[in-house]
Structures are given as structure tokens and as C-alpha cells.
Amino acid sequence: MIEYRDIHKAYDAPVLSGVSLRVDPGECISIVGPSGTGKSVLLKTTNGLLRPDQGDVFIEGESVFGSGRRTLERIRRKVGYVFQYAALFDSMSVYENVCHGLPEEEARRRSPEVLRRVCEALEDVNLEPAQILNDLPAKLSGGMRKRVGLARAIVGRPRIVLYDEPVTGLDPVNSAVVSLLITEIQERLKVTSVVVTHDIEQALGISQRISLLDRGKLRFVGTPGEFRESQDPVVRAFANRQAAADMAVKIMEEP
Numbered sequence: 001m002i003e004y005r006d007i008h009k010a011y012d013a014p015v016l017s018g019v020s021l022r023v024d025p026g027e028c029i030s031i032v033g034p035s036g037t038g039k040s041v042l043l044k045t046t047n048g049l050l051r052p053d054q055g056d057v058f059i060e061g062e063s064v065f066g067s068g069r070r071t072l073e074r075i076r077r078k079v080g081y082v083f084q085y086a087a088l089f090d091s092m093s094v095y096e097n098v099c100h101g102l103p104e105e106e107a108r109r110r111s112p113e114v115l116r117r118v119c120e121a122l123e124d125v126n127l128e129p130a131q132i133l134n135d136l137p138a139k140l141s142g143g144m145r146k147r148v149g150l151a152r153a154i155v156g157r158p159r160i161v162l163y164d165e166p167v168t169g170l171d172p173v174n175s176a177v178v179s180l181l182i183t184e185i186q187e188r189l190k191v192t193s194v195v196v197t198h199d200i201e202q203a204l205g206i207s208q209r210i211s212l213l214d215r216g217k218l219r220f221v222g223t224p225g226e227f228r229e230s231q232d233p234v235v236r237a238f239a240n241r242q243a244a245a246d247m248a249v250k251i252m253e254e255p
């Protein structure tokens, strides 16, 4: 479904130095790794939001960076994107925000059909359209804003959904809700999902495979079981550091 082929990207320093990965149709794969390792950069190459210095991405066999504008537009329609920090437009209503997930000419039409699709997408993420359609994002809780971001990503009925840190900043209950939604969306809408997260527990819970990005390369790719059993010191160090960080948060949250 998706193939990342030898992706290189450098800014002041190298960020990605030869990342290759194939994602199967219907699969949910997580990309984990410490902050600043290039997870968001890699995700943005998927639909051509960011051009790598070298390498290419293929969506159902079609080149993202070797194709013309028309083909790229068609490829982009297959891909929904849930941005880090929800990234809603503050001055626009929930309805207008979700509309932004539709191809431009459709979104502009404002037909009953568009309204129906927006409502359906909101229902898909367990939001009640009638209650929030005209609200501004500021009126919503953090968890609801994330769900509106999800609705915007799926309103165009994509084949692939990319999630950048979907649970970061949410409390445990809302994290669990969003994790469940990702699994539901994957199964019900039959999409392929790529989830970038530094929450290893979420990654282990929702994905068929996990990959660990470390110093520009994929250090590990395998099932959650293989991740837990991996003896690779880098994998263990990441898993343990994450466990320690989670413990620290729990202690701080205790009354």
C-alpha cells in the first residue's frame, strides 16, 4: 500500500539517512522514537507534503515525487492526515474545519451532500454533529478537538490515514478513546494506518507492527510481541526510558 524507498533528508544535520519500509494494505503500523528523530518528517513525505533529498514514496505503486501534479493530487485524495497538535483553524467552525478534509471543489459547494458527509465523519468519531457543528474549536475539550481532527482526516474516505502524535497531551481516558477510534476506523473503513507516536504503550496496543526510528534509520521493525522480546539494546533502552517517563508522570499526577 505504501512503500518508503531509501528516504534521505537533512536540514542542518542529517535527519533521515536511508529509511525503507513497506506497509501492507489494511495494516496499522506505528513509528516510534525519541523526540526530534524525524518521525514527523518521514510522515510528511508520505503524501508529498515534504520532499526528501533522496528516495521516493510509492502509494499503491505510484510514485509520489516522480509524478506530475495531477497524479499527485489523485494520490493525495487517498491519504487522510491527522496533524500533530490537532491543528484546527481557530476562527472556523467545526463544520468548516471538517470540510477542509474534502477536495477543494467539493468543499466549496456546501451542498446537502457535503453536510451529510461532514456529519457522517463526525459520527464516525463518536461526536454528535448537531451539538458541535457550529462551534469554534476553542469551545471544545482537547479530546474533542483531536476527534474533530480525525473527522477531517477521514471525511474524504481515504484509503490511508496518517496520524502524527494522536494522543500526545491527552489524559489517559481520552488517550484510550482515541486509540480505540484509530482501531475502529481501521477496521470499519478498511484503511491502512501509519501512527507516529512516542507513546510506546499506545503503539503496542493498536498496531500490527512497530518500527523504531533511531539516528536516521529504522532500527527495528516487527510485531508488538517481537518488540517486547527484542534483545536489541537500543530497543530496550527506548522501551525502558519510556516506561520510566510514564512512571514519573503517574507519580506527579497522584493526589
Ligand SMILES: Nc1ncnc2c1ncn2[C@@H]1O[C@H](COP(=O)(O)OP(=O)(O)OP(=O)(O)O)[C@@H](O)[C@H]1O
Residues within 6 Å of the ligand: 011, 012, 015, 033, 034, 035, 036, 037, 038, 039, 040, 041, 042, 084, 198
Ligand atoms: N522545516 C524544518 N527546518 C529545519 N529543521 C527542521 C524542519 N523540520 C524538522 N526539522 C528538524 O528535523 C528533526 C526532526 O524533526 P521531526 O519534527 O520530524 O521530529 P519528531 O521525531 O517528529 O519529534 P517530536 O517527537 O518532537 O514530534 C529535528 O531536529 C528538527 O529540528
Ligand SMILES: [Mg+2]
Residues within 6 Å of the ligand: 039, 040, 041, 084, 164, 165
Ligand atoms: Mg513530530
